[in-house]
Amino acid sequence: MAELLWKIGTTLGQGSFGVISLASTSNALFRGVTLPSLIALKSCNLSDSQSLKEEVEIIRMFKHSPYIIHYFGANVSFEDNVNLYNLLLEYASGGSLADRL
Numbered sequence: 368m369a370e371l372l373w374k375i376g377t378t379l380g381q382g383s384f385g386v387i388s389l390a391s392t393s394n395a396l397f398r399g400v401t402l403p404s405l406i407a408l409k410s411c412n413l414s415d416s417q418s419l420k421e422e423v424e425i426i427r428m429f430k431h432s433p434y435i436i437h438y439f440g441a442n443v444s445f446e447d448n449v450n451l452y453n454l455l456l457e458y459a460s461g462g463s464l465a466d467r468l
């Protein structure tokens with residue numbers, strides 16, 4: 368269950384397909400992988416998650432690239448009476464390229 372896996376923190380950004388939040392994990396085990404203590408969660412309503420699911424397919428194609436944010440997996444959580452589809456992503460602590468330009 369999500370509440371055992373992570374604790375939602377500050378909002379990092381808003382994309383076209385989901386909200387990105389910082390989450391602390393207490394190094395929880397997720398499908399056999401120990402999560403880092405901080406991850407980025409990209410979440411949207413499950414009923415509107417087709418675009419995020421397509422994003423997952425693309426991220427997975429690049430899973431061995433050191434230049435692409437690491438993807439730990441996806442799950443569905445039930446929060447505030449809403450089913451959320453969540454992507455568990457590496458937290459890029461250095462900000463975006465746009466921030467540096």
Ligand SMILES: Nc1ncnc2c1ncn2[C@@H]1O[C@H](COP(=O)(O)OP(=O)(O)OP(=O)(O)O)[C@@H](O)[C@H]1O
Binds near residue numbers: 459
């Ligand atoms: N893994 C991450 N670590 C840290 N911040 C992130 C991460 N992913 C997204 N963000 C923050 O959230 C913002 C929105 O990210 P997202 O990838 O959803 O959208 P985008 O690619 O910028 O836009 P769009 O979805 O419209 O193409 C980013 O600009 C960044 O500030």
